[in-house]
Amino acid sequence: LADRAGEALVEAKPLEAKPDTTLRVKVARNPIDETDALLFHKTSARGRYDDALAECQPCDDVIFRNSRGEVTESTIANVVLFSEGKHWTPPREAGLLAGTFREELIAKGELLERAITVEELERAGSFFLVNSVRGWMPSELVSATRQQLPAQLGAVSR
Numbered sequence: 001l002a003d004r005a006g007e008a009l010v011e012a013k014p015l016e017a018k019p020d021t022t023l024r025v026k027v028a029r030n031p032i033d034e035t036d037a038l039l040f041h042k043t044s045a046r047g048r049y050d051d052a053l054a055e056c057q058p059c060d061d062v063i064f065r066n067s068r069g070e071v072t073e074s075t076i077a078n079v080v081l082f083s084e085g086k087h088w089t090p091p092r093e094a095g096l097l098a099g100t101f102r103e104e105l106i107a108k109g110e111l112l113e114r115a116i117t118v119e120e121l122e123r124a125g126s127f128f129l130v131n132s133v134r135g136w137m138p139s140e141l142v143s144a145t146r147q148q149l150p151a152q153l154g155a156v157s158r
Contacts, residue, residue: 023060023129023139025074027118028052031067032095049075059142061129063121066095071116077129077137078102080111081121087111087128101132 032048052062053075063079064072071079073096081088089106091113092098105111121127122141129137 022126023137024058024142025061025063025129025139026056026059026142027063027065027121029055031069032064032072061139063118063141064095065118068115069118070094071118071121072096074129077131077134079116079121080105080128080130080136081116081124082127083120083124088114088116089130090114090116099131101130101135104132105130 029052049062052064053059056062061074061076063074066072071081071090072094073079073090078089078096078099078101087105087110089102089111090096094115102111106113126138126140129139131137
């Protein structure tokens, strides 16, 4: 961040405790524009993420999808699906920020890339969200009938 004179601004916020239960996640109503350059960079332009999270309440996070119905990322993390005996994550080209922990897991061979459809994620029901601050976070999609239940966890910020 910078002020009007171009001087750097620094913000510090306390990190909320890592939830010890499964995150309750919903799929965003509208697809992202996978050609938007801001998707591929960590920035303070978080309006799309904040709006989607506010719109999905009650939930702990939101999964985004592109125009092809492929999973991209959440508001705070990369998505990992266990299928066919392997851990999969969407490729950067789907329209996501390739997080540092995701990249580390790929480099170690613990994570492979391939397209993951929303339907596939719905069938699986459970998956992981991963980021370098919180590590592996067990997650589950909240179905339409369960969306009326109060959230068990507070929203996690990225």
